[in-house]
Amino acid sequence: xxxxxSDIPDITQIGxxxxxxxxxxxxxxxxxxxxxxxxxxxxxxxxxxxxxxxxIDALLVSxxxxxxxxxxxxxxxxxxxxxxxxxxxxxAGLLAVGDVHGGAARQCAAMLLEAGxxxxxxxxxxxxxxxxxxxxxxxxxxxxEKDPRATLLLQLAAELGLAGRCCGLLQEVExxxxxxxxxxxxxxxxxxxxxxxxxxxxxxxxxxxxxxxxRSAGLCAHALEDFSSRRPLQFISxxxxxx
Amino acid sequence: xxxxxSDIPDITQIGxxxxxxxxxxxxxxxxxxxxxxxxxxxxxxxxxxxxxxxxIDALLVSxxxxxxxxxxxxxxxxxxxxxxxxxxxxxAGLLAVGDVHGGAARQCAAMLLEAGxxxxxxxxxxxxxxxxxxxxxxxxxxxxEKDPRATLLLQLAAELGLAGRCCGLLQEVExxxxxxxxxxxxxxxxxxxxxxxxxxxxxxxxxxxxxxxxRSAGLCAHALEDFSSRRPLQFISxxxxxx
Amino acid sequence: xxxxxSDIPDITQIGxxxxxxxxxxxxxxxxxxxxxxxxxxxxxxxxxxxxxxxxIDALLVSxxxxxxxxxxxxxxxxxxxxxxxxxxxxxAGLLAVGDVHGGAARQCAAMLLEAGxxxxxxxxxxxxxxxxxxxxxxxxxxxxEKDPRATLLLQLAAELGLAGRCCGLLQEVExxxxxxxxxxxxxxxxxxxxxxxxxxxxxxxxxxxxxxxxRSAGLCAHALEDFSSRRPLQFISxxxxxx
Amino acid sequence: xxxxxSDIPDITQIGxxxxxxxxxxxxxxxxxxxxxxxxxxxxxxxxxxxxxxxxIDALLVSxxxxxxxxxxxxxxxxxxxxxxxxxxxxxAGLLAVGDVHGGAARQCAAMLLEAGxxxxxxxxxxxxxxxxxxxxxxxxxxxxEKDPRATLLLQLAAELGLAGRCCGLLQEVExxxxxxxxxxxxxxxxxxxxxxxxxxxxxxxxxxxxxxxxRSAGLCAHALEDFSSRRPLQFISxxxxxx
Numbered sequence: 006x007x008x009x010x011s012d013i014p015d016i017t018q019i020g021x022x023x024x025x026x027x028x029x030x031x032x033x034x035x036x037x038x039x040x041x042x043x044x045x046x047x048x049x050x051x052x053x054x055x056x057x058x059x060x061i062d063a064l065l066v067s068x069x070x071x072x073x074x075x076x077x078x079x080x081x082x083x084x085x086x087x088x089x090x091x092x093x094x095x096x097a098g099l100l101a102v103g104d105v106h107g108g109a110a111r112q113c114a115a116m117l118l119e120a121g122x123x124x125x126x127x128x129x130x131x132x133x134x135x136x137x138x139x140x141x142x143x144x145x146x147x148x149x150e151k152d153p154r155a156t157l158l159l160q161l162a163a164e165l166g167l168a169g170r171c172c173g174l175l176q177e178v179e180x181x182x183x184x185x186x187x188x189x190x191x192x193x194x195x196x197x198x199x200x201x202x203x204x205x206x207x208x209x210x211x212x213x214x215x216x217x218x219x220r221s222a223g224l225c226a227h228a229l230e231d232f233s234s235r236r237p238l239q240f241i242s243x244x245x246x247x248x
Numbered sequence: 249x250x251x252x253x254s255d256i257p258d259i260t261q262i263g264x265x266x267x268x269x270x271x272x273x274x275x276x277x278x279x280x281x282x283x284x285x286x287x288x289x290x291x292x293x294x295x296x297x298x299x300x301x302x303x304i305d306a307l308l309v310s311x312x313x314x315x316x317x318x319x320x321x322x323x324x325x326x327x328x329x330x331x332x333x334x335x336x337x338x339x340a341g342l343l344a345v346g347d348v349h350g351g352a353a354r355q356c357a358a359m360l361l362e363a364g365x366x367x368x369x370x371x372x373x374x375x376x377x378x379x380x381x382x383x384x385x386x387x388x389x390x391x392x393e394k395d396p397r398a399t400l401l402l403q404l405a406a407e408l409g410l411a412g413r414c415c416g417l418l419q420e421v422e423x424x425x426x427x428x429x430x431x432x433x434x435x436x437x438x439x440x441x442x443x444x445x446x447x448x449x450x451x452x453x454x455x456x457x458x459x460x461x462x463r464s465a466g467l468c469a470h471a472l473e474d475f476s477s478r479r480p481l482q483f484i485s486x487x488x489x490x491x
Numbered sequence: 492x493x494x495x496x497s498d499i500p501d502i503t504q505i506g507x508x509x510x511x512x513x514x515x516x517x518x519x520x521x522x523x524x525x526x527x528x529x530x531x532x533x534x535x536x537x538x539x540x541x542x543x544x545x546x547i548d549a550l551l552v553s554x555x556x557x558x559x560x561x562x563x564x565x566x567x568x569x570x571x572x573x574x575x576x577x578x579x580x581x582x583a584g585l586l587a588v589g590d591v592h593g594g595a596a597r598q599c600a601a602m603l604l605e606a607g608x609x610x611x612x613x614x615x616x617x618x619x620x621x622x623x624x625x626x627x628x629x630x631x632x633x634x635x636e637k638d639p640r641a642t643l644l645l646q647l648a649a650e651l652g653l654a655g656r657c658c659g660l661l662q663e664v665e666x667x668x669x670x671x672x673x674x675x676x677x678x679x680x681x682x683x684x685x686x687x688x689x690x691x692x693x694x695x696x697x698x699x700x701x702x703x704x705x706r707s708a709g710l711c712a713h714a715l716e717d718f719s720s721r722r723p724l725q726f727i728s729x730x731x732x733x734x
Numbered sequence: 735x736x737x738x739x740s741d742i743p744d745i746t747q748i749g750x751x752x753x754x755x756x757x758x759x760x761x762x763x764x765x766x767x768x769x770x771x772x773x774x775x776x777x778x779x780x781x782x783x784x785x786x787x788x789x790i791d792a793l794l795v796s797x798x799x800x801x802x803x804x805x806x807x808x809x810x811x812x813x814x815x816x817x818x819x820x821x822x823x824x825x826a827g828l829l830a831v832g833d834v835h836g837g838a839a840r841q842c843a844a845m846l847l848e849a850g851x852x853x854x855x856x857x858x859x860x861x862x863x864x865x866x867x868x869x870x871x872x873x874x875x876x877x878x879e880k881d882p883r884a885t886l887l888l889q890l891a892a893e894l895g896l897a898g899r900c901c902g903l904l905q906e907v908e909x910x911x912x913x914x915x916x917x918x919x920x921x922x923x924x925x926x927x928x929x930x931x932x933x934x935x936x937x938x939x940x941x942x943x944x945x946x947x948x949r950s951a952g953l954c955a956h957a958l959e960d961f962s963s964r965r966p967l968q969f970i971s972x973x974x975x976x977x
Contacts (some may be wrong), residue, residue: 268643294536301631317731319569319727320573322569322730322731323566323583324569326565326566326569326587327566327583327587328589329562330563330566330586330589331589331590332586332587332589334588337586338588339586340586343570343573343575344569344570344583345573345577346574348574348723348724349573349724418677424562449596480591481562481592484562484565487730487731488565
């Protein structure tokens with residue numbers, strides 16, 4: 006029932022000799038891909054291999070920002086525009102994260118894990134399209150031909166030997182979809198995140214954590230830019246000018 | 249007046265061929281310390297060197313979590329306990345970030361940059377102690393002898409040749425303080441963050457951004473743990489049991 | 492499908508001669524129970540009668556606060572303790588509002604409206620107890636005999652002639668429950684809010700709005716008290732002393 | 735130093751016989767202007783007179799909403815558009831409350847209380863205009879001739895015999911300003927709130943509490959409307975269409 010088994014060490018232990026994340030001394034985590042390694046360790050409770058840490062780092066890079074039109078960025082800048090503190094501005098943006106923004110990787114991972122247990126992928130997709138009208142991990146507001154981030158990440162996963170069952174199923178879904186929906190749908194970054202993280206052994210709910218950590222970087226950048234380059238309420242007034 | 253000069257490229261540019269952060273293609277950012285490099289680039293507008301990216305990554309590792317008693321973690325777990333979404337739980341914790349939690353690196357960086365322009369450091373500290381009763385970057389609730397994170401980070405900065413004027417001033421402050429306050433005060437993680445980031449050329453306000461991004465990792469871990477291992481409201485009830 | 496019919500006026504119209512809420516001039520809303528009247532009008536789109544406004548005002552009074560142990564209050568005070576702004580402190584507390592805190596009135600209203608369409612209330616309760624183990628609007632952590640707020644509100648609704656089908660069903664549920672669960676469960680404030688608001692014609696989702704508005708009063712009081720009477724982080728440290 | 739004197743009863747006391755706000759039984763608070771009375775009692779610690787409760791209720795009505803272009807409403811609807819919960823949507827909007835949105839009543843009250851101690855109001859205004867370029871409580875983005883809400887509230891305060899020293903000073907400021915700034919500035923709702931609440935004995939910081947409670951009504955209405963009448967992300971996309 007729980008993804009946290011009783012044999013997983015505490016998130017953080019504080020001692021005079023130093024700090025441990027999940028039982029590992031902080032000193033031992035520092036080095037190439039150190040933050041990605043720490044994130045994987047903190048979230049899943051297990052230390053990622055070097056190759057896995059490299060992949061997690063790339064996933065973080067890919068989701069760090071997507072411009073000020075992303076819902077979370079727009080809300081963060083609006084709050085910064087009203088001169089909320091930096092923490093409160095980022096917090097405002099994170100309130101937009103969920104099923105319709107940043108949550109598709111979680112949904113896609115769950116779908117692929119479910120698909121892995123069924124015989125007939127086409128039938129599973131057909132039922133899902135009927136009930137929910139969409140397939141998580143496919144389609145994009147801006148990218149019509151391909152999402153360059155998804156391509157980059159899936160290629161890296163293959164090169165690192167990390168693309169497993171779920172990445173395979175994701176590509177199978179990509180192949181089946183045009184016939185089922187009557188048009189080509191772009192395999193997007195959320196699809197790549199969901200499949201790759203599922204292949205790394207992350208639970209679906211953990212995919213959203215990676216998005217939150219990555220995107221907080223972009224949200225900070227947008228808030229700081231507003232503080233230093235626009236007048237109070239300028240952004241939000243200009244935004245509303247169009248309505 | 250503004251830290252964003254007009255010659256700094258947009259935070260994120262979206263094109264069919266790929267995404268650019270501050271003018272650099274995402275593909276080019278991936279690799280060792282990729283997320284740290286991207287964070288530095290997004291926040292400051294300038295691409296960190298390899299050595300700088302290594303340092304930023306270590307700073308991120310060091311601030312990723314500090315246990316569930318940290319104010320932000322306690323609030324995040326309380327919100328998770330009431331079954332707020334993951335994004336809302338992390339957001340709740342980030343509302344605690346500011347002058348009294350996570351903001352001391354910013355204050356310390358500002359103090360060191362100011363100290364760099366004055367002749368008499370002892371006099372500056374004396375005035376500050378008189379007006380504010382404390383020196384940012386010094387003292388810790390738990391660590392009484394030394395903050396192992398600060399030691400680790402300042403040593404790494406020295407090894408990487410990144411310890412400059414501000415790291416030097418920080419150690420000078422450490423040397424002067426006992427006489428001024430009548431007791432030894434531990435040089436803490438915030439002091440190390442402030443001095444090192446100031447030596448990397450980060451503006452003081454940017455130090456808080458690094459803390460927010462790093463700590464969002466720990467906040468996610470704490471929220472996910474509560475979701476999977478405790479009953480709704482269990483954490484908050486147990487917390488209140490002590491009052 | 493939507494509770495907002497196309498013939499309902501805009502939430503707020505701003506004109507040189509004055510402001511209108513849902514088409515009614517602000518001047519016309521001021522008077523006894525003016526804020527309760529405005530709230531009902533803003534939320535439902537329809538102007539409450541004088542009697543209804545009186546009832547809404549009493550519901551607001553009853554939910555304005557429930558002490559610092561309520562999850563939202565505990566989080567608000569923790570955020571205030573870290574010296575978040577007043578708005579951010581209240582916001583932090585509101586992030587705890589949902590299914591497990593403040594949401595039972597919504598759930599109870601939905602259940603009663605569903606019950607109103609079925610023949611066999613006992614059977615509906617049996618099924619619900621089987622699937623969800625609890626009946627919204629019943630049971631309380633503190634009150635074991637009766638929730639004085641529920642008694643007060645249901646009596647007022649009866650006196651004002653506002654207790655209709657849903658209040659009747661609520662009392663029927665109270666009568667049936669002991670046999671079904673094997674013990675007496677207190678009819679609580681959420682049950683009273685859900686039934687009374689449903690009888691006033693409010694949609695279930697609107698019940699949560701009334702709770703949010705009412706409780707924001709208590710959250711402000713708690714945050715202001717912390718700002719003026721405790722040191723930064725004092726509350727949160729004392730809270731954790733018990734763990 | 736603190737506005738909470740030790741002889742003020744606890745915010746809320748919970749007992750078997752009923753709930754007390756600041757020592758007063760809840761039953762005793764219900765009636766005309768009951769919520770306004772409770773709010774005044776909870777925030778200030780002192781029970782407002784009937785006339786004062788009537789005034790507080792009118793202040794709540796006047797600030798309950800100001801359309802979807804108000805910064806807090808815009809952020810709340812954006813969060814609702816991403817399908818944040820109702821509580822999280824309102825929370826997002828409240829993060830915009832502070833010095834540049836909703837905080838001018840507090841600033842105006844503080845200025846009037848300061849002015850009450852000085853001899854030369856003109857000189858105080860001149861200094862303030864020099865350092866901050868604006869006078870809190872004056873000027874409005876939309877209203878150019880007069881803010882109808884301010885007129886309404888100040889007239890009511892006068893009728894109820896509640897307009898005291900601060901209301902007088904506010905009108906004195908209104909008279910002096912055109913000469914000092916070279917144009918007429920509208921006396922706005924924040925000015926009226928600040929002066930009236932200061933005359934009721936509220937501390938400046940408490941003015942922001944009244945705004946938060948009042949405006950949470952409008953924020954709930956906007957969020958619920960978005961949930962029921964627009965598609966996910968529709969509002970935020972349309973908003974950005976203008977940029």
